[in-house]
Amino acid sequence: xxxxxxxxxxxxxxxxxxxxxxxxxxxxxxxxxxxxxxxxxxxxxxxxxxxxxxxxxxxxxxxxxxxxxxxxxxxxxxxxxxxxxxxxxxxxxxxxxxxxxxxxxxxxxxxxxxxxxxxxxxxxxxxxxxxxxxxxxxxxxxxxxxxxxxxxxxxxxxxxxxxxxxxxxxxxxxxxxxxxxxxxxxxxxxxxxxxxxxxxxxxxxxxxxxxxxxxxxxxxxxxxxxxx
Numbered sequence: 001x002x003x004x005x006x007x008x009x010x011x012x013x014x015x016x017x018x019x020x021x022x023x024x025x026x027x028x029x030x031x032x033x034x035x036x037x038x039x040x041x042x043x044x045x046x047x048x049x050x051x052x053x054x055x056x057x058x059x060x061x062x063x064x065x066x067x068x069x070x071x072x073x074x075x076x077x078x079x080x081x082x083x084x085x086x087x088x089x090x091x092x093x094x095x096x097x098x099x100x101x102x103x104x105x106x107x108x109x110x111x112x113x114x115x116x117x118x119x120x121x122x123x124x125x126x127x128x129x130x131x132x133x134x135x136x137x138x139x140x141x142x143x144x145x146x147x148x149x150x151x152x153x154x155x156x157x158x159x160x161x162x163x164x165x166x167x168x169x170x171x172x173x174x175x176x177x178x179x180x181x182x183x184x185x186x187x188x189x190x191x192x193x194x195x196x197x198x199x200x201x202x203x204x205x206x207x208x209x210x211x212x213x214x215x216x217x218x219x220x221x222x223x224x225x226x227x228x
Contacts, residue, residue, distance in 0.1 A: 026225055026226070027177075027225075027226040028183055028223050028224060028225055028226060029168050029171055029172060029179065029223070029224045029226055030221065030222070030223045030224075031164050031167045031168045031171065031221070031222055031224075032164070032188070032219065032220070032221050033160050033161070033163035033164035033167055033219065033220055033222070034160055034163065034217055034218070034219045035155075035156045035157060035158065035159025035160030035161070035162070035163055035217065035218055035219075035220075036156055036159065036215050036216065036217040037152055037155045037156045037159060037215075037216055038213045038214065038215050038216075039146060039152040039213065039214050039216060040211065040213055040214075041121065041144035041145055041146060041211050041212070041213075041214050042119075042121065042146055042147055043117065043118060043119050043121070043144070043145055043146065043147050044117075044118040044121060044124055044142060044143065044144050044145070044211070045115065045116070045117055045118070045142070045143050045144075045145065046115070046116040046117075046118060046124075046127065046128070046131070046139075046141075046142050047088065047113060047114070047115050047116075047139075047140035047141045047142075048071075048113070048114050048116065048131050048136040048138060048139055048140065049089075049111055049112065049113040049114070049136065049137070049138030049139075049140055050064060050067045050068050050071060050111070050112045050113075050114070050135050050136055050137065050138070051064075051109065051110070051111045051112075051137055051138055052064040052067060052109070052110050053095065053107050053108065053109050053110075054107060054108055054110075055107055055108075056108060057092055057108045057110075059108070060092065060107070060108040060109060060110040061092060061108075061110050063110070064110035064111075064112050067134070067135030068112050068114070068135070070134040070135055071114070071130075071131055071134045071135050071136050072085055072114070073134070074130040074131070074133060074134045075116065075127060075130055075131060077130070078123060078126050078127050078130040079120065079123055079127075080116060080117075080118065080127060084116060084117035084118070084119065085114060085115075085116055085117075086114065086115045086116075087112060087113070087114060087115075088113045088114065088115040089111070089112070089113040090110075090111070090112050090113070091110070091111045092108060092109070092110050093108070093109055094107075094108055094109075095107040095108065095109050111138075113138070113140060114136075116131070119147070121144075121211055124211075144211050144212065144214060145192070145214070146214065149192070149216060152214075152216045153190060153216050153218060156190070156216050156217055156218040157187070157190075157218045157220070159218075160218050160219055160220045161185070161220055161222065164220055164221075164222040165222070168222065168224050172224075172226065175226075177226045177227065177228060178226070178227040178228075179224050179225075179226070179227070180224055180225030180226060180227045181224070181225055182222060182223070182224055183223040183224065183225055184221075184222070184223045185220060185221070185222050185223075186220065186221040186222075187218070187219075187220055188218070188219035188220060188221060189218075189219055190216070190217065190218040190219070191216075191217055192214055192215065192216050192217075193214065193215035193216075193217065
């Protein structure tokens with residue numbers, strides 16, 4: 001009986017030891033910061049549409065195909081490569097008469113949308129004019145971007161980390177403590193702001209277009225140890 005009691009007591013001590021050895025987590029400061037850099041765009045994406053109408057579906061489609069081919073030929077002459085022109089939407093739908101009880105199809109409408117990537121911004125105005133001249137009758141949007149955004153985005157990440165350090169040092173000073181080493185860094189979201197159209201004008205004729213600058217932003221969450 002004594003041997004059994006001794007073993008039971010020893011086991012209880014062994015099980016309790018890890019709990020006694022647990023330490024209180026070190027205090028930390030956690031900050032979230034954003035870094036932003038600005039860069040001039042070096043490419044643009046243009047979305048245009050060609051809409052035609054015909055008495056029959058076949059006639060509407062034939063007219064649309066002819067107009068789109070003319071637009072693409074003019075764009076090619078303006079320096080746009082085939083790889084930078086893509087059909088993004090093609091639709092055919094009937095145009096009904098207004099009569100409520102005797103509604104009938106009076107014509108057919110075909111819409112073909114093209115997405116065009118423009119790698120030389122100084123030709124943007126010429127490209128716009130070329131698209132409109134030969135049948136493009138819908139302008140769906142124009143956006144600016146970077147062919148390779150990684151270098152600018154990496155600078156934004158560096159700026160975010162530097163901002164996190166400055167913010168953590170300010171908080172530590174205000175709290176009367178010292179900042180220790182970095183415990184963890186978590187990268188947050190990254191995004192590109194639209195280019196304001198008034199900052200820098202792209203040399204483009206005959207259609208005036210302004211490319212502006214792009215704001216590329218990245219965010220980080222950084223945790224630091226607090227030294228008493």
